[in-house]
Amino acid sequence: MEAAEEMFAEQGVLGTRIEDISKRAGVAVGTLYNYFEDREQLVAALMSRRRARLVKALDEVSESARGRTWHEEFEDFLRATLTHLERHRRFFSILVQGELLPPRRAGDETHGSGLDDVYARMERLVRRGVAEGVLKSTFAPLYPSLLLGMLRSALVHDRYTDMPGPFLALLEPYRDFFLTGAGAPRGNP
Amino acid sequence: MEAAEEMFAEQGVLGTRIEDISKRAGVAVGTLYNYFEDREQLVAALMSRRRARLVKALDEVSESARGRTWHEEFEDFLRATLTHLERHRRFFSILVQGELLPPRRAGDETHGSGLDDVYARMERLVRRGVAEGVLKSTFAPLYPSLLLGMLRSALVHDRYTDMPGPFLALLEPYRDFFLTGAGAPRGNP
Amino acid sequence: MEAAEEMFAEQGVLGTRIEDISKRAGVAVGTLYNYFEDREQLVAALMSRRRARLVKALDEVSESARGRTWHEEFEDFLRATLTHLERHRRFFSILVQGELLPPRRAGDETHGSGLDDVYARMERLVRRGVAEGVLKSTFAPLYPSLLLGMLRSALVHDRYTDMPGPFLALLEPYRDFFLTGAGAPRGNP
Amino acid sequence: MEAAEEMFAEQGVLGTRIEDISKRAGVAVGTLYNYFEDREQLVAALMSRRRARLVKALDEVSESARGRTWHEEFEDFLRATLTHLERHRRFFSILVQGELLPPRRAGDETHGSGLDDVYARMERLVRRGVAEGVLKSTFAPLYPSLLLGMLRSALVHDRYTDMPGPFLALLEPYRDFFLTGAGAPRGNP
DNA sequence: TATGAATGAGGCTTCATTCAT
């Protein structure tokens, strides 16, 4: 039933008809409504579910990082994220864009943008990096969002490139970029 | 009339009713339809218009960069973009998300994601940087998208931070991050 | 299970969901459908049941009236009806309104308005009254319906009065009204 | 458009589809929704309109009664009501049954049973009768509801009689019944 | 025999679009 998240990925969240979802899921409309109050809740549930998966993966990375260097954890973190992105390209591109969901009536902070949890994991990772002295502390508060932006750029790149290729190939470049930037080493003429 | 782009920013592109736009614009629905074939064209026109502004600003930067260093152009580029972002926070956050637009019938490449032009400007900037040897050439093809991702992170950061502050304050950190990354300089034990 | 007739009284016949009835009755929907062909039959059965009770009560009155005066029977009749009304205020107010039942496909005279039997008892009572000369015969055919209307007015009065009070208190006024009307005795200048 | 109240009369309030109403009214569904928020408001509006007509008629009676006897006003009152009943048999039979309307969420006393106004007119009439000494004062508070019940009995009678006939024929019998009751004059052996 | 999840026809409502004024 969850596999109907593909619909969202294909048609967009707001452009998908409940009936199509149910059809793809192989059940009747009514059945969906036996489990979800209304369209909004169905959407929220799908989002939740997908997000939870990623968060779980990230937590496992964090878990198995005990006793290993920050750089190793960072690499694993990137790998996990890129892999997840790979598997859910289209859907993730939507998860990243919580803003376009329906207006969200006032006082309904139920699901944030759907990225709160992911963002939190990134904050933790950054904090450890700073604590261990492997990340500059000056602009540290910006790093989580920059990390998020960088990962999002994978989707952008995917879009603007003729030869998409596996996201995992971005692991090394992204690690390198995040740590040392795009600037050429100066002073080595 | 164009000022009704605020509607999109507030309610999302798909969540905005034509009638509301016309009301906010102070005209009747029929009037809108005298100028735009249908909803899709109205949306496209608004997008176009906003994008054109940014592109124009970026081109001016590029223009006035003749005879100045790449770093100066880069800084101007960032400044122009952040300023634009500042002024159209909400709307830009939507422009950045071309994917959620209507289903897009097959064979209808009319308006791309709305970022094509911006992306092209970034490519040009990166190319110059590489040509002048101030940017690493190894992963150069990724830089435009990373630049885009970085700028998007401004919106993310805005969302997850208690003290938003002017986007322009991000100029220095972002320049620094893009050029040298987040990693602490090593080899200085 | 029958006690779920309260639902009808509370929500109206057409406004009550089968599932709610079954829930209130403490059984599953399927169980109801094991006993009643469909919704319509369930409704008919409930109506029938309630009506049967009243008819039974009225028949007992008629029974025990043998050898007593018409006025005594009339009083008992009123008492029985008002008592019944008292106990099933809400439901009775619906029974009285057979017209709002489902559209009734043509050629489906299955359950009449639910009051046919009651009306018949009233006709009998009126006939006896006329036969014994205690009721005017001029407009006799109207009396059954007037009797019904008078009893219904108990429900109306209940609705429009601040101090509802027991229906039984209406026994004397109603008897008086039915027999002598509302007009002040004339000819006593 | 108002003529679509016939639908209610024919199919019942809850059994009528909005689309049918619009069809009968010769307009599109959307058009109805341009004038009424939703189904409930449409129903309420129709009720209101019909009730207003009757109330208006009753007020005219009351108006023209100045300087005439109570009995004359009473007769006019009956005539007006019966005439109205005649013209809107089916619909009125529904107006009389406000109770079956949708559950009415708590705290929504917007339209009462639709008979409040009519009831008020009856109270006024009765008060005058009592004041002028032509009505007994003992059970006066019950008379308005009895009057209502009596009129309703016209609908009942209509239902249970083979030869319906014009309601106006009930004028004399009802006047007589209301004033002197059904009992045969006693003491005239 | 009781259960209650699944079903899907059908009703209500929205809103992009038209067109007579």
Next chain:
DNA sequence: AATGAATGAAGCCTCATTCAT
């Protein structure tokens, strides 16, 4: 050229009914 009431296709959701367990 501007208007905005009318339109009706299309989507959301309900709920009577079925049937495998």
